Amino acid sequence: MMRQAHKRSQLRTRAVVAAAALLLGGGGTAVIAQHASAGASRDTGGQDTGRTSPGAGGAAATGATTLACPDVGDKLRDVPAPARIAVSRGLSELDAQVARAYERITAGQDGAAAPGAVLDELKAKRAGTIGRINDSLKTDGANPGPAAVEPAALSGCRARQVGTAAVDDSSRDLAPRLGARGRPGGPSRADFADIRTAPRRNGQSTRPGGSTGTFTSVCGRNENGHFNPDNVIVTPGVRNGAHHLHDYVGNKSTDAFSTDASLAAAGTTCVNGDKSSHYWPVLRVLDGKAAPDANAPGGGHDGNMGTVLRPTSVTLQFKGSPVSKVTAMPRFLRIITGDAKALTNGVANANASWSCEGFENRQLKDKYPICPKGADVVRTFAFQNCWDGRNTDSANHRTHVAFARPDGSCPRGFRAVPQLVQRITYDVPAGVPFAVDSFPEQLHKPVTDHGDFINVMSERLMSEATSCVNGGRTC
Structure with missing residues (x-):
């Protein structure tokens, strides 16, 4: 409980720093904005394209990191009434797990964890939570019901770069x-x-x-x-x-x-x-x-x-x-x-x-x-x-x-x-x-x-x- 509170306090601190940066009108203080690596396009809305594109003046494009995880809730097809609260708690815990992992990966240059290690840990945690969701869906003492989802296929997540290129010239003077x-x-x-x-x-x-x-x-x-x-x-x-x-x-x-x-x-x-x-x-x-x-x-x-x-x-x-x-x-x-x-x-x-x-x-x-x-x-x-x-x-x-x-x-x-x-x-x-x-x-x-x-x-x-x-x- 104390560890989760500490992680959330880091998120709040960075959000306050970000808000202060807005008042200064600067983007250079961005905590999670970073140069895009190979595999991210200039402005693709987060779609991997396998190449990079130059930004304004020939500089590398900039991007922000996010985490993409399979949506377990979207895969559910039948949840018996007695299982609804347990399933609901499991889905909420999956969201919290992703948020904590995102926090660790994007904590800034001095505090960021290695993405590979974070993703491996996240996968293990998600697999356990998905397993508990399946347990709540069991129709008898041994067999999962037809609504069960597959932990192996849904537990893995990946880090992605999302383009943050500037607006086009026609809108530049109007941009916030x-x-x-x-x-x-x-x-x-x-x-x-x-x-x-x-x-x-x-x-x-x-x-x-x-x-x-x-x-x-x-x-x-x-x-x-x-x-x-x-x-x-x-x-x-x-x-x-x-x-x-x-x-x-x-x-x-x-x-x-x-x-x-x-x-x-x-x-x-x-x-x-x-x-x-x-x-x-x-x-x-x-x-x-x-x-x-x-x-x-x-x-x-x-x-x-x-x-x-x-x-x-x-x-x-x-x-x-x-x-x-x-x-x-x-x-x-x-x-x-x-x-x-x-x-x-x-x-x-x-x-x-x-x-x-x-x-x-x-x-x-x-x-x-x-x-x-x-x-x-x-x-x-x-x-x-x-x-x-x-x-x-x-x-x-x-x-x-x-x-x-x-x-x-x-x-x-x-x-x-x-x-x-x-x-x-x-x-x-x-x-x-x-x-x-x-x-x-x-x-x-x-x-x-x-x-x-x-x-x-x-x-x-x-x-x-x-x-x-x-x-x-x-x-």
Whole structure:
């Protein structure tokens, strides 16, 4: 216990140094930024390419180190109810193990451990934790159940270099003051782009038989200050299961220990009585100021520093299908959109959308937007809009829902439900860098943005929402 506290205190110390460096406007004090070695490209978003590229003026490209580990939770296909808390604790421990290993490898020139030794130790620890997860999944006294995962295939991790090249010349004058190499632990200047350079997107037309209405729940901007670093969907029963701070609107009680019954009994910030829970990682300005959670789990304890921004607006809207009517969502349906580990997992489940007010026909997936003066930053989460018709959740929290196909129809075996779109806006001070909270090794990359939803509407209210959507009305 003392050793873990010491490791976390090192992370907090380096984060404070990083924040101070921002005030000086320099990138030379970066603790984990380093010259990229062979095997990392100039700016690949963390993809190994087997070659190096020159940076500005012929200098070597710069990069930051991260750890890429197989996502055990994504491999789960069935978790019996009695095993859920044990599995949840195991998954959270895997995250903590990666964070501690990342801390050791990126501790700075004087304190960094040899990567090979750290990775070997991490592999052994992960194998043990995965083994305990399998033990909790056993269907009898001897044999693992069908949901068991393979420790040998999932325990090994590798260090990777993530490009931190400077922004292109067209955006250089607008780029936040991050210095040439960015901020220790992310983001870098390469993570920002002028929204006016983003490609335009075309809207999808509605066919005959489609549903064109909308239903909106007005739930405020978290004026009551409901924050915690829990994630009741992914790691129920575990405090700080997210390792980053979540912003909540709607249900007033949501935390790691929430149940269907407690959510249904709680109050809500929504004016129509909708008790659904909506949450997402907070956005912070990297202004060098100490936040109230600078030493707390989910905050500085996990490498998330800076001032938390309160949204200027939050819109929670349900939309229809362009090709069919929608059916009501079941109560207590849980949906996650996006991937908090997209930097190391890849973008298969990524669903980040960043833009600016007045420019929302342009969306950025892997960049933070540089907005024109007076335009708020916009985060948009368009959730999966097809449901399997049976389950309110799944072992990996993904396979019970799906996105519609490009033509708007649902995959075989799925039916269309009202599509939730969370839209959050922020008044970000001009020229000041900002970033979303993340797991430490995800480097605060914009592609890791994600949203969460638990439907706690009453059947009457969900019926009203479905009727509005199918009837082409605005409610």
